[in-house]
Amino acid sequence: MSYHSIISHREMVFDDNRNTIYQAALKESVKPGDRVMDLGAGLGLHGYMASTLGASEVCLVDPSPVLFAAQKMLADNPVFRFCHNKIEEAEPGGKYDVIVSVLTGNFLLTEDLLPSLFYARDHYLKSGGILVPGSARMLVCPVTADKFFTDNIEQWDNSLYGLPAGQLRQYAENSIYFARFEQADAQPLCEPGCLMELDFYTATDTSCRETVTMTATETGPCHGVLGWFDAKLGNQSLSTGPMAAPTHWSHAFMPLPEPVAVNKGDTITFSLNRPEYGDWTWTVNIAKRQFRGSTFLGQVHTIDRMKRLGPTHVPELGLRGKALVYLLEQIQAGQTRKALTTSLRKQHPETFHSDAQAQAFVADIINRYC
Amino acid sequence: MVNQHYRLSPDAICQELGGETVILDLNSDFYFGLDETGTRIWQLLESGQSSEEVLQSMLSEYDTTEQQLRADLNRFLDSLLSAKLIEPTQP
Numbered sequence: 114m115s116y117h118s119i120i121s122h123r124e125m126v127f128d129d130n131r132n133t134i135y136q137a138a139l140k141e142s143v144k145p146g147d148r149v150m151d152l153g154a155g156l157g158l159h160g161y162m163a164s165t166l167g168a169s170e171v172c173l174v175d176p177s178p179v180l181f182a183a184q185k186m187l188a189d190n191p192v193f194r195f196c197h198n199k200i201e202e203a204e205p206g207g208k209y210d211v212i213v214s215v216l217t218g219n220f221l222l223t224e225d226l227l228p229s230l231f232y233a234r235d236h237y238l239k240s241g242g243i244l245v246p247g248s249a250r251m252l253v254c255p256v257t258a259d260k261f262f263t264d265n266i267e268q269w270d271n272s273l274y275g276l277p278a279g280q281l282r283q284y285a286e287n288s289i290y291f292a293r294f295e296q297a298d299a300q301p302l303c304e305p306g307c308l309m310e311l312d313f314y315t316a317t318d319t320s321c322r323e324t325v326t327m328t329a330t331e332t333g334p335c336h337g338v339l340g341w342f343d344a345k346l347g348n349q350s351l352s353t354g355p356m357a358a359p360t361h362w363s364h365a366f367m368p369l370p371e372p373v374a375v376n377k378g379d380t381i382t383f384s385l386n387r388p389e390y391g392d393w394t395w396t397v398n399i400a401k402r403q404f405r406g407s408t409f410l411g412q413v414h415t416i417d418r419m420k421r422l423g424p425t426h427v428p429e430l431g432l433r434g435k436a437l438v439y440l441l442e443q444i445q446a447g448q449t450r451k452a453l454t455t456s457l458r459k460q461h462p463e464t465f466h467s468d469a470q471a472q473a474f475v476a477d478i479i480n481r482y483c
Numbered sequence: 484m485v486n487q488h489y490r491l492s493p494d495a496i497c498q499e500l501g502g503e504t505v506i507l508d509l510n511s512d513f514y515f516g517l518d519e520t521g522t523r524i525w526q527l528l529e530s531g532q533s534s535e536e537v538l539q540s541m542l543s544e545y546d547t548t549e550q551q552l553r554a555d556l557n558r559f560l561d562s563l564l565s566a567k568l569i570e571p572t573q574p
Contacts, residue, residue, distance in 0.1 A: 409507040
């Protein structure tokens with residue numbers, strides 16, 4: 114997900130359910146005179162809340178350009194400092210009493226943001242300091258989701274003007290669907306099961322190789338397993354589940370390849386294998402059958418791409434890579450933007466077929482690295 | 484080469500496309516790629532053929548000598564074994 118536009122922050126910043134809980138948690142955590150870091154600050158709302166509670170210094174850390182929008186709103190207030198960088202490359206200076214963050218992705222682990230929180234904790238949290246949130250759990254529940262399954266999986270069985278799209282159904286069966294489900298859309302067949310709990314004060318690893326066993330409390334067809342997270346923020350609890358008040362977070366629907374009849378009292382086992390930054394693989398044992406889905410099988414792979422992922426792969430620069438190296442050298446030599454564009458076009462005509470293309474490339478690289 | 488049956492790792496997830504196979508090993512979280520020949524061997528192992536049977540099948544399908552194929556097959560099976568993508572089993 115890109116967080117580079119103000120509009121992309123709308124859903125998050127106007128998420129009243131989330132904001133209310135964060136505000137209550139900050140009231141418990143922030144004492145007058147505290148130094149507070151708002152990690153992944155975005156528009157700076159939580160840092161601002163901390164300032165109203167008496168924080169003497171609030172450092173907003175975010176690599177996205179939206180931090181400049183926060184700076185525009187808060188620049189007159191000397192309490193605020195702005196680190197426009199990833200925390201791993203930022204220099205926020207010293208240790209903090211409280212680190213507040215919203216680095217919990219959908220179903221907790223998507224976007225792999227938590228390693229940045231752990232980095233901040235290890236480098237910038239005072240001994241005895243407070244993390245908001247301080248822990249989170251991944252929860253799962255087998256569900257009946259008839260309409261969603263029909264619309265997203267079975268739809269592939271339909272002929273597309275004669276095109277045999279049914280051959281592609283396997284990709285749909287092996288994808289995770291991030292969407293917001295109301296209870297009516299995804300009726301639970303069990304009490305939710307806790308798959309994994311992460312204590313943010315001590316955790317170092319966000320990979321998941323966990324199994325949970327649940328007992329069906331309802332009879333009905335199971336179309337897949339819904340996943341979400343809840344979090345503890347001091348004494349406050351935030352749930353992003355379908356039974357809780359809606360938040361901006363989506364639920365993760367991991368489908369079965371076909372609906373499976375479940376009877377009240379049946380045992381359902383769900384396992385998830387998800388290395389950091391890796392593919393999601395889920396295994397469901399249900400009605401004496403085993404089903405496995407994996408985002409690895411939800412994508413079209415080529416052997417060439419696999420080789421690129423291998424640890425012994427020796428990459429070679431392509432045309433754009435060579436152009437980038439040339440451009441960076443010219444930037445370091447102190448060329449003007451116009452000269453950069455002209456020389457880039459001249460030196461790499463096979464890559465840039467017009468001035469406009471070269472201009473756009475130069476602009477992008479300058480924005481990224483200069 | 485000792486005649487041996489192999490079992491494909493239940494933790495290896497495979498996708499075949501255009502005669503090539505890509506594999507995700509859930510134990511190591513490593514990705515592997517098999518070219519067309521490797522894919523054919525993988526399929527024959529999956530169908531329950533022993534190493535000697537795979538050799539004979541490949542000899543009937545590919546224009547090569549038994550000596551060359553035996554050496555290539557040995558090397559390939561060794562690499563699958565060391566990656567724990569297969570394990571020896573009883574027929």
